[in-house]
Amino acid sequence: MRESIHIPYQPKNVEPVEMRLRAQALYARWNARRSVRFFTDTPVDAAIIDALIAAAGTAPSGANKQPWTFCAVSDPVIKARIRAEAEEEEKTFYSSRASKEWLEDLAPIGTDWEKPFLEMAPWLIVVFKHVQDVRPNGEVKKNYYVSESVGIACGLFIAAIHEAGLSTLTHTPSPMNFLGSILGRPAHEKPYLLLPIGYAAPDATVPNITRKPLEEIRVRYTEGER
Numbered sequence: 001m002r003e004s005i006h007i008p009y010q011p012k013n014v015e016p017v018e019m020r021l022r023a024q025a026l027y028a029r030w031n032a033r034r035s036v037r038f039f040t041d042t043p044v045d046a047a048i049i050d051a052l053i054a055a056a057g058t059a060p061s062g063a064n065k066q067p068w069t070f071c072a073v074s075d076p077v078i079k080a081r082i083r084a085e086a087e088e089e090e091k092t093f094y095s096s097r098a099s100k101e102w103l104e105d106l107a108p109i110g111t112d113w114e115k116p117f118l119e120m121a122p123w124l125i126v127v128f129k130h131v132q133d134v135r136p137n138g139e140v141k142k143n144y145y146v147s148e149s150v151g152i153a154c155g156l157f158i159a160a161i162h163e164a165g166l167s168t169l170t171h172t173p174s175p176m177n178f179l180g181s182i183l184g185r186p187a188h189e190k191p192y193l194l195l196p197i198g199y200a201a202p203d204a205t206v207p208n209i210t211r212k213p214l215e216e217i218r219v220r221y222t223e224g225e226r
């Protein structure tokens with residue numbers, strides 16, 4: 001049975017010493033990533049964005065349903081509409097919708113309702129998750145672990161953007177259903193994340209916050225260690 005539906009696969013062998021160096025170098029590179037909220041308007045070639053989206057599309061997904069669409073927007077008219085509607089939602093969020101605790105948690109990040117980066121960055125990528133699978137003939141099928149799958153694809157996307165030498169922000173205007181209307185997406189696609197992509201402004205700043213150390217996020221269960 002397995003033979004009839006599987007094909008051979010053997011990833012390239014890496015020696016443990018080289019493996020460790022690679023893992024450490026990867027951590028060093030990814031640890032230098034920050035969410036950027038200040039961009040230049042320097043254009044980024046569409047082919048670069050396409051390659052980054054293709055990289056994100058290599059993510060694993062529940063039953064291989066690949067329940068995602070990446071809308072890549074560089075049209076200034078659409079970007080201006082997205083900014084206007086996002087800022088409307090954000091104004092209500094910061095003035096009434098957000099709880100006191102949420103606002104306190106956001107204080108060290110220093111964000112407010114204004115989102116100029118939504119027009120400044122050369123690209124806005126709006127990621128949609130497919131809550132159902134709708135075939136070209138209109139047949140509706142189930143998708144599985146949709147949020148987990150799209151989250152993993154977005155994680156790869158963010159890492160790929162950083163590896164390529166560009167910057168992004170994981171942005172979640174709340175609520176963000178307006179994105180489906182602006183971009184004319186079908187009802188089974190729900191907006192998941194909004195990511196501006198571009199070059200960080202020369203005077204860009206980031207919140208002075210820290211990451212949890214390894215010891216705080218890793219629990220080991222090796223023989224004799226516990």
Ligand SMILES: Cc1cc2nc3c(=O)[nH]c(=O)nc-3n(C[C@H](O)[C@H](O)[C@H](O)COP(=O)(O)O)c2cc1C
Pocket residue numbers: 033034035036037109111169170171172173206209
């Ligand atoms: C699911 C998710 C939603 C986020 N939403 C926003 C957002 O709406 N606005 C914003 O400025 N940052 C947002 N962020 C970015 C976080 O504030 C940021 O990742 C965190 O402070 C850590 O900073 P770093 O990405 O520079 O390491 C979001 C991050 C995640 C993962």
